[in-house]
Amino acid sequence: MTDRETATTLRELIEERTIVVCCGSGGVGKTTAAGALAVEGARLGRRTCVVTIDPAKRLADALGLESLTNEPGRIEGDWEEPGELWALMLDTKTTFDDLVGRYAATPEQATLILSNHLYRNIAGALSGTQEYMAMEKLFELHDEGRFDLIVVDTPPTRNALDFLDAPRRLTRFLDNRIFRLLVMPTRTYMRMVGVATQAFLRTVAKVVGSDVVKDAVDFFAAFEGMEQGFRERAQKVLDLLSEPVTAFVLVAAPRRDAIEEALFFASRLQESDIEVEALIVNRLHPRFGQVPSVLTSPEAAAAPAAAPLAALVGNLRDLEGIAEREERYLKSLTRQVAPAPVVRVPLLDHDVHDLNGLGQVGRYLLGLEEG
Numbered sequence: 001m002t003d004r005e006t007a008t009t010l011r012e013l014i015e016e017r018t019i020v021v022c023c024g025s026g027g028v029g030k031t032t033a034a035g036a037l038a039v040e041g042a043r044l045g046r047r048t049c050v051v052t053i054d055p056a057k058r059l060a061d062a063l064g065l066e067s068l069t070n071e072p073g074r075i076e077g078d079w080e081e082p083g084e085l086w087a088l089m090l091d092t093k094t095t096f097d098d099l100v101g102r103y104a105a106t107p108e109q110a111t112l113i114l115s116n117h118l119y120r121n122i123a124g125a126l127s128g129t130q131e132y133m134a135m136e137k138l139f140e141l142h143d144e145g146r147f148d149l150i151v152v153d154t155p156p157t158r159n160a161l162d163f164l165d166a167p168r169r170l171t172r173f174l175d176n177r178i179f180r181l182l183v184m185p186t187r188t189y190m191r192m193v194g195v196a197t198q199a200f201l202r203t204v205a206k207v208v209g210s211d212v213v214k215d216a217v218d219f220f221a222a223f224e225g226m227e228q229g230f231r232e233r234a235q236k237v238l239d240l241l242s243e244p245v246t247a248f249v250l251v252a253a254p255r256r257d258a259i260e261e262a263l264f265f266a267s268r269l270q271e272s273d274i275e276v277e278a279l280i281v282n283r284l285h286p287r288f289g290q291v292p293s294v295l296t297s298p299e300a301a302a303a304p305a306a307a308p309l310a311a312l313v314g315n316l317r318d319l320e321g322i323a324e325r326e327e328r329y330l331k332s333l334t335r336q337v338a339p340a341p342v343v344r345v346p347l348l349d350h351d352v353h354d355l356n357g358l359g360q361v362g363r364y365l366l367g368l369e370e371g
């Protein structure tokens with residue numbers, strides 16, 4: 001989306017957009033950022049929902065997410081009218097089940113698929129499923145029109161952007177040639193499948209058990225006719241993600257490895273014509289500036305508290321060294337996402353596990369406090 005106007009602040013994004021997706025590698029603060037942005041959205045008077053993925057236990061408790069319900073729960077707070085805050089914790093399996101229910105031609109077809117062993121195993125394990133289901137849930141919430149703003153957290157893996165490949169992935173999986181052959185009516189099947197393939201399948205059945213092969217055959221048979229629906233749905237999800245109502249925010253930590261991951265994410269998004277509209281750098285070390293010369297003067301060295309003072313000066317120098325290194329790491333990333341604004345959040349002296357903590361991070365995100 002190169003024709004999209006680049007917002008100048010995160011505040012504008014949460015005031016004006018409908019969807020904000022927080023992405024980045026594991027542990028950098030995506031869940032925290034998504035929660036904090038949602039709190040700010042509600043505070044600014046928007047009906048907001050945050051879709052979280054595996055939040056830390058204490059934060060989940062604070063947001064009333066003690067169980068996986070896959071439906072948003074409401075969080076009371078001091079929001080400006082008509083602001084509301086809702087939160088849900090993604091349940092990949094239930095989301096996939098709902099999707100099957102939606103595209104099955106009949107309730108019987110849905111039941112067949114949902115009770116199939118193979119389906120039950122792949123629903124959670126197929127590569128990219130969690131990533132895709134996060135986007136599917138987002139699409140569903142957006143479609144319902146209950147919220148002005150939906151903030152989405154993404155899974156903590158390098159594959160978090162796998163949903164961008166979802167249509168291809170689903171189709172490739174459902175088009176698997178061997179299984180295509182298996183679900184054909186028996187006579188056609190006998191004509192087409194060579195002796196070698198039949199022998200192969202018999203061997204497969206021997207190794208993995210004939211139940212497994214039967215499950216697979218049933219599974220693909222049950223999916224017959226649903227690929228088109230899946231493919232179209234996946235395409236709609238992708239379209240929604242590249243519409244101007246959607247903004248992608250990249251969260252990064254100022255460490256060398258995390259910056260490399262963030263560069264990877266940024267280029268992956270750019271390949272899919274999706275712009276990073278803001279960069280959040282989380283957990284920056286504080287800067288205290290150069291050590292004042294009076295502290296390193298001969299007088300200081302001769303002072304009664306010279307030893308502890310020298311230790312403190314040493315600490316200060318170390319911190320300044322870390323902060324400088326962080327700034328160096330950040331340069332390439334800032335360049336790559338330009339003209340996206342860079343928002344800084346300092347390393348706090350405590351974990352962020354409740355609404356207060358999220359509110360504190362939110363103040364940095366909105367520029368009410370300098371990080």
Ligand SMILES: Nc1ncnc2c1ncn2[C@@H]1O[C@H](COP(=O)(O)OP(=O)(O)O)[C@@H](O)[C@H]1O
Pocket residue numbers: 025026027028029030031032033055056156282283345346347348349350351352353
């Ligand atoms: N600015 C910060 N200062 C201190 N702790 C933070 C900060 N941001 C996040 N945390 C803590 O770091 C941990 C990881 O953050 P989280 O948002 O869960 O990361 P992610 O979702 O990217 O894996 C959490 O325990 C969170 O409370």
Ligand SMILES: [Mg+2]
Pocket residue numbers: 030031032053054055153156
């Ligand atoms: Mg997380």
